[in-house]
Amino acid sequence: MKELKSYELREKYLKFFESKGHKIIPSASLIPENDPSVLFTTAGMHPLVPYLLGQKHPAGNRLCDVQKCVRTGDIDEVGDATHCTFFEMLGNWSLGDYFRKESIAFSFEFLTEVLQIPVEKIAVTVFAGDEDCKRDEEAADTWAALGIPRERIFYLPKANNWWYAGATGPCGSDTEIFIDTGKPACSDHCDPSCDCGKWVEIWNNVFMEFNRNAEGKFEKLSQQNVDTGMGLERTICMLNGYKSVYETDLFAGAIAAISELSGKKYGEREEDTRAMRIIADHIRTATFMMGDENGIVPSNVDQGYVLRRLIRRSVRFARQLGIEPQKLINISRLYVEQYKSAYDELERNSAKIYEELSKEIDKFAKTLEDGIKQLDKVLQFVKGDTLNGKTAFRLYDTYGFPIEMTMEICREKGFAVDIDGYKTAQEEHIKKSQQGAEQKFKGGLADSSEMTTYLHTATHLLLACLKKVLGDDSIQQKGSNITPERLRFDFNFPRPLTEEEKTAVEDAVNNAIQRDIPVVCTEMTIEEAREKNAVGVFGSRYGEVVKVYQIGDVDLQICGGPHAERTGLLGSFKLEKEQSSSAGIRRIRATVHPKQ
Numbered sequence: 001m002k003e004l005k006s007y008e009l010r011e012k013y014l015k016f017f018e019s020k021g022h023k024i025i026p027s028a029s030l031i032p033e034n035d036p037s038v039l040f041t042t043a044g045m046h047p048l049v050p051y052l053l054g055q056k057h058p059a060g061n062r063l064c065d066v067q068k069c070v071r072t073g074d075i076d077e078v079g080d081a082t083h084c085t086f087f088e089m090l091g092n093w094s095l096g097d098y099f100r101k102e103s104i105a106f107s108f109e110f111l112t113e114v115l116q117i118p119v120e121k122i123a124v125t126v127f128a129g130d131e132d133c134k135r136d137e138e139a140a141d142t143w144a145a146l147g148i149p150r151e152r153i154f155y156l157p158k159a160n161n162w163w164y165a166g167a168t169g170p171c172g173s174d175t176e177i178f179i180d181t182g183k184p185a186c187s188d189h190c191d192p193s194c195d196c197g198k199w200v201e202i203w204n205n206v207f208m209e210f211n212r213n214a215e216g217k218f219e220k221l222s223q224q225n226v227d228t229g230m231g232l233e234r235t236i237c238m239l240n241g242y243k244s245v246y247e248t249d250l251f252a253g254a255i256a257a258i259s260e261l262s263g264k265k266y267g268e269r270e271e272d273t274r275a276m277r278i279i280a281d282h283i284r285t286a287t288f289m290m291g292d293e294n295g296i297v298p299s300n301v302d303q304g305y306v307l308r309r310l311i312r313r314s315v316r317f318a319r320q321l322g323i324e325p326q327k328l329i330n331i332s333r334l335y336v337e338q339y340k341s342a343y344d345e346l347e348r349n350s351a352k353i354y355e356e357l358s359k360e361i362d363k364f365a366k367t368l369e370d371g372i373k374q375l376d377k378v379l380q381f382v383k384g385d386t387l388n389g390k391t392a393f394r395l396y397d398t399y400g401f402p403i404e405m406t407m408e409i410c411r412e413k414g415f416a417v418d419i420d421g422y423k424t425a426q427e428e429h430i431k432k433s434q435q436g437a438e439q440k441f442k443g444g445l446a447d448s449s450e451m452t453t454y455l456h457t458a459t460h461l462l463l464a465c466l467k468k469v470l471g472d473d474s475i476q477q478k479g480s481n482i483t484p485e486r487l488r489f490d491f492n493f494p495r496p497l498t499e500e501e502k503t504a505v506e507d508a509v510n511n512a513i514q515r516d517i518p519v520v521c522t523e524m525t526i527e528e529a530r531e532k533n534a535v536g537v538f539g540s541r542y543g544e545v546v547k548v549y550q551i552g553d554v555d556l557q558i559c560g561g562p563h564a565e566r567t568g569l570l571g572s573f574k575l576e577k578e579q580s581s582s583a584g585i586r587r588i589r590a591t592v593h594p595k596q
Helices: 006-019 046-052 100-114 137-146 232-239 249-262 270-291 302-321 325-339 350-379 389-399 403-412 419-440 450-470 499-514 526-531
Strands: 062-070 086-095 122-127 153-156 162-164 169-180 199-212 218-231 477-482 487-492 519-525 545-551 555-558 573-582 585-592
Touching: 006 062, 006 086, 006 100, 006 232, 046 086, 046 218, 062 270, 086 100, 086 232, 086 270, 100 137, 100 169, 100 199, 100 218, 122 137, 137 153, 137 169, 162 199, 169 218, 199 232, 218 232, 232 249, 249 270, 249 302, 249 325, 270 302, 270 325, 270 350, 302 325, 302 350, 325 350, 350 389, 350 403, 389 403, 389 419, 403 419, 450 477, 450 487, 450 499, 450 545, 450 555, 450 573, 450 585, 477 585, 499 573, 519 526, 526 545
Parallel strands: 122 153
Antiparallel strands: 062 086, 086 218, 122 169, 162 169, 169 199, 199 218, 477 487, 487 585, 519 545, 545 555, 573 585
């Protein structure tokens, strides 16, 4: 069978679902603009949450796309055969239109007729049922009627075949599709939930038909949706019979370049192969993060911190392979060239990508120098021959000094490192960070609560007033994070605002609120929005039809909503703080105080 290239799979998928009445929508940004519950877009459904909750999508009720995604929860697993931090998710959705039978039939047709996967290689799982929801016999019967033998239809519990949007909200059973790799079963009870390697999941169809309320009860949704996701990297790997995603055309060029730069052969030594995979993965992810339309730069907080960690891990493994770290920019250039036809923002922002990558590599060189000095000082006071684990973690947490380098230097000087103590300190730090994140991102725009809706409307007023007061129409939103308590708004500006400017911005927003202006939503084509000078980063990010929110003569902006009906509902606006977020990016924290 001819090797299937990644661009071919993208094209086949979109063309197929377009033929089934789905409208192709562009990939949303990797950096969620209005969802404070996550740092990055981790699945195709994230940008569509308002529409899954009932809002009308401008493109209709059948959608499909290829969504850029980042997941960093398994960052330490990167380097094995399947884990990636950046990946592309092929998705199709029904917003209150078709449901189980049609969704499953579409998936079966695409896999067996378009991709020509033999039926005997396909296995599926369905929900086994419990006290909340009955056994999904409809899904099982549909698969069987299409030709999947009953012995390859597996019933699994909620842990495997149930999807939640969060602690509350839309949820439902799913059916997952697996490819049989041909490996022997590990036991008589081996099923797709087993991690022995016999089964590899490639597609997940979620049937959202319930809402879980605050009491944990499941209620039927008025609008039943289908949300599907197929990982491009993993699917290409399986279809071509590769042992790892790093053998696909998505990584082949980068791996070859890394091998050449290092003078080491990929696949020869396990340690070198893992290092090459990590560099290939992390530089690809960093390139997309910095090249995104809402692109970020390395920093010590939020998305910027994740980006910094990815770049610095790449540098560490480049050093391990004997590669001059600045040469990593060559790998980034390869990715820009490779992906520019699918994601043209990479080419538009290429200069920024290379500049920020170079700057961060130089900063890390200084960090390593400082870390080595601190480690030398610490070792002078070590009693015995083992460095305390908490101290080793402090070197990492405070100075960014990698534990592997701590171990290497300690070994050279005759010291061991308390790795168990290091892991304990690391776990405590992660736990505290997660608790902080849960508090920080509690609630959020995705729940469409009254306060988050008001604060979202306030960000529109804030952007318009910043442009007016500062006399700079080039100012754009560079990030937004909204909780029920406050808004956080990032925008491009080269210097701190003066006290007079902050007061003027606050007064301008309050003036718009006091005028009690209606907030009017109109659907129009992207060309019409452009002609009306609506605020938006025009390009491939929008579909053919968009929602444009107008607030009188104050603001005209493309947005997915939701918004207050009138500005007067916001009560009053208070600019609490203005500070630097990163180079060239300012951050404002503000609150609104609705009248009681």
